[in-house]
Amino acid sequence: MKPAVLSSLATVAVVGAHNIGPLYPRQGSSGAPAGTSAGSAAAATPTSFSFSLASTNPTAIPLGNILSNAPSQPTHALPSTFAPGTTPTAVSGAPALPNAALLAPSAYPSLDVVVPTGSPEVQQWIQDVKNSGVVIPNIAPNAPGGCPNNTVAAADADKSRCWWTCTGCVADTDIVDCPDKLTWGLTYDDGPSLYTPDLLTFLAANNLKSTFFAVGSRVISFPTILQTEYMEGHQIAVHTWSHPSLTTLTNEQIIGELGWSKKVIKDVIGVTPTHFRPPFGDIDNRVRAIAKAMDLTPVIWTRISEQATFDTDDFDLHSGLTTASHVLQNWNYIEGNATSSNFPTGFILLEHDLFQQSVDIATGYILPDALAHQPPFKIEPVISCLNQPLNNAYLELNDNSTNPPPISATTVVTGSASATGSSGSGGSGGNGSNSAVSTVGFPGLGPALALTLTLLSGTTFLLL
Numbered sequence: 001m002k003p004a005v006l007s008s009l010a011t012v013a014v015v016g017a018h019n020i021g022p023l024y025p026r027q028g029s030s031g032a033p034a035g036t037s038a039g040s041a042a043a044a045t046p047t048s049f050s051f052s053l054a055s056t057n058p059t060a061i062p063l064g065n066i067l068s069n070a071p072s073q074p075t076h077a078l079p080s081t082f083a084p085g086t087t088p089t090a091v092s093g094a095p096a097l098p099n100a101a102l103l104a105p106s107a108y109p110s111l112d113v114v115v116p117t118g119s120p121e122v123q124q125w126i127q128d129v130k131n132s133g134v135v136i137p138n139i140a141p142n143a144p145g146g147c148p149n150n151t152v153a154a155a156d157a158d159k160s161r162c163w164w165t166c167t168g169c170v171a172d173t174d175i176v177d178c179p180d181k182l183t184w185g186l187t188y189d190d191g192p193s194l195y196t197p198d199l200l201t202f203l204a205a206n207n208l209k210s211t212f213f214a215v216g217s218r219v220i221s222f223p224t225i226l227q228t229e230y231m232e233g234h235q236i237a238v239h240t241w242s243h244p245s246l247t248t249l250t251n252e253q254i255i256g257e258l259g260w261s262k263k264v265i266k267d268v269i270g271v272t273p274t275h276f277r278p279p280f281g282d283i284d285n286r287v288r289a290i291a292k293a294m295d296l297t298p299v300i301w302t303r304i305s306e307q308a309t310f311d312t313d314d315f316d317l318h319s320g321l322t323t324a325s326h327v328l329q330n331w332n333y334i335e336g337n338a339t340s341s342n343f344p345t346g347f348i349l350l351e352h353d354l355f356q357q358s359v360d361i362a363t364g365y366i367l368p369d370a371l372a373h374q375p376p377f378k379i380e381p382v383i384s385c386l387n388q389p390l391n392n393a394y395l396e397l398n399d400n401s402t403n404p405p406p407i408s409a410t411t412v413v414t415g416s417a418s419a420t421g422s423s424g425s426g427g428s429g430g431n432g433s434n435s436a437v438s439t440v441g442f443p444g445l446g447p448a449l450a451l452t453l454t455l456l457s458g459t460t461f462l463l464l
């Protein structure tokens, strides 16, 4: 945690706990069906936006055509493809590339709904989490609707539960920026999609590497795109199976969502990611502890204050909730903040490769401008901006001697468990007693609410 961020969070916490409206629309509306709660934000926004760009792509889609009702563009081939059995060269010691054609979608959960927890796979992962010795804090799942719809949790959001979506509370283990000034940990979420090849072609042509937070439901739909991302040296990371708001799920559902997305990625590329991004940034100390027990380190995005989050809002172009010029104004503000002498570190911002509009604005405008920015940005995957080798992005290739995984075979399980997720230290809710604490379950919450959460969560992948 950086002092500058800490001091601004103190102010935000007060606002967050008492604000009656969504803090910022999509986080505040996590779990609600698309379009139900973003109207207030749209009504409050001005109608014209200004921006300036140092460079644009000569082949960019015109800004006026980056609209929700734009006709679907033709899709293009991947910049490269790799035969099954090829040995990866971007990482060392990796197994040969699996044969994606052999993967049967029927062997995986249904697409875009929260995974069932009764399967042998999920039951095994639940047991693994218990065996990890990580204490899961006793926090009931949130209702959908984020901060405004969860007053008890909101009042505690900057304290024991450290709920990022609500107040921006950051735990020591969260990655929210890059240590070195002017360094940009480039990330794209929610793919792979039909338009990801266009992004990969632009990145390859400009010798850029990114982190891709892949949704399991998309990975099983487009496995060869994920293989190209991996083989070209991009970082692959987890973004759940069905894109729910994780704080609204039971412990068992969270384990299932993370477990299946880890598994499908390993089945497609041969190795398991060590990093994940919670959809909507929706994480608290309960989610952090489960992720830690599953060897996943959270990556969110930079948030200086409630107003200055490093989110271009590119996701909302597809639905028409925002416009291309608004997104570019957001981008200019991010550049301004990232360059400002008040901001000591590098940064991570939120962008997406699920829809053509988000890819069009990235390849046509944001990335060309970023490449021409003075002073120059250093643009690289999150793992690289952390000054770690790409190998450390994968469990099987991680250098355990210099970078011990959250849970390793050598984890010492100590006798007394005092940690139940104290403020700002979700990751330290760690090595508790194996026997004294039940690590799975949601005490105090009946099956009726759990069922409601399951039913509501299926629509959320459309939101962010």
Ligand SMILES: *[C@@H]1O[C@H](CO)[C@@H](O)[C@H](O)[C@H]1NC(C)=O
Residues within 6 Å of the ligand: 031, 032, 037, 143, 144, 145, 146, 149
């Ligand atoms: C608020 O939570 C209740 C359950 O407690 C749920 O029925 C309702 O849909 C939620 N509202 C929103 C806007 O998500």
Ligand SMILES: *[C@@H]1O[C@H](CO)[C@@H](O)[C@H](O)[C@H]1NC(C)=O
Residues within 6 Å of the ligand: 307, 308, 309, 332, 333, 334, 335, 336, 337, 340
């Ligand atoms: C930082 O971001 C905020 C909110 O988007 C914006 O109002 C402000 O102008 C930005 N600062 C700079 C130096 O660009």
Ligand SMILES: *[C@@H]1O[C@H](CO)[C@@H](O)[C@H](O)[C@H]1NC(C)=O
Residues within 6 Å of the ligand: 395, 396, 397, 398, 399, 400, 405, 407, 408, 409
């Ligand atoms: C690091 O430890 C993991 C088990 O946690 C193991 O799978 C992996 O192979 C180890 N890394 C190397 C480079 O041996």
Ligand SMILES: [Zn+2]
Residues within 6 Å of the ligand: 189, 190, 239, 243, 279, 280, 464
């Ligand atoms: Zn997402």
